[in-house]
Amino acid sequence: MAAALAFVVVLLAAGAGASTATTLTIHNLCPHRVWPLVTPNSGLPSISDNTAGLDPNALLSLSFPPTFWAGRVAARTGCDAAASGCWTGAAPPATVVQVTVHDGGNLDRAAYSVSLVDGFNVPAVVTPHAAAGGQCPALGCAADLNCDCPPAQRAAEGAACLGPPGFFKSRCPLTRTTPTDVEPTPQSCRGPGEIKVVFCQATIVTGAAADAEAMVIRSVVADS
Structure with a gap:
């Protein structure tokens, strides 16, 4: 009986430490084509060959490995047919989405942000979906800066x-x-089934378009 209970405990512990499958979805809502650039941190596996171009309203779905992964997602614009030369996004200045998944053992944490530290080229919003729990806010910039x-x-x-x-x-x-x-918005997201990155989510602009200094831009969250 004791041996059977010990076996059950081992199985439960193994299940608690397992990572759930997580998908990276990239949605292009820009009025022009973009070429997503997905770059893993040093020593981690690549999840994309970075050759695909997304026409307006097109989606790209990629699978994260079931273990720890961290990296960056950017939108390249004005690329040639092989995506070997691009007008923006392949190097700064560029909007960068930073993503970490399957971090923290049993908590299976995900962390994400949109960084403008290296500049801006395309509006980007990141949102987790089908999360196991915690706070998973939409973050990013929907304004065309x-x-x-x-x-x-x-x-x-x-x-x-x-x-x-x-x-x-x-x-x-x-x-x-x-x-x-x-x-300013806290996050403590656990076990999302999907991390969704949306490029050029709708921006609301009010004021006189002819007067750039008078433009007021309000950000909205990503689509569902």
Whole structure:
């Protein structure tokens, strides 16, 4: 009897430490094609060959490994047919989604953020779905910051913006704009079945479009 109970305890412990499957979904809502760039942190496996281009409203679904994985997702624009040369996104300035999954053993934590530390090129919002528990807020920037980027900070002929951090933070508070910055919204997400990254989620612009200084941009959360 004692041996049988010990066997059950071992099985329960093994199940508690197992990671649930998690999918990375990338949704392009931009009015132009984007080429997602998914880069693992050093020493971790690649989950994409980074050759696919997404037309407007197209989706790309990728599988995270069942063990710890961390990396970055960016949107490249203006790429050639082989995605070997791109106008923006392959290097700074670029909007970067940072994702960590299957972290923390039994908690199976996920962590995510949208970083503008290296600049901005495309609006991006990240949202977990089908989470096992915890706080899983939508984070990121739905505003097109290129439209009123300070002239001295514009790059790639206006298709990207270098900053400054205060400009980014005032318009997109749910992003990270310096190496020590964090979002005001807490997160403690556990076991999401899907991490969804949306490029160019709808931006609401009010005010006189002809007057860039008068534009007021309000961010909205990702689609469901």
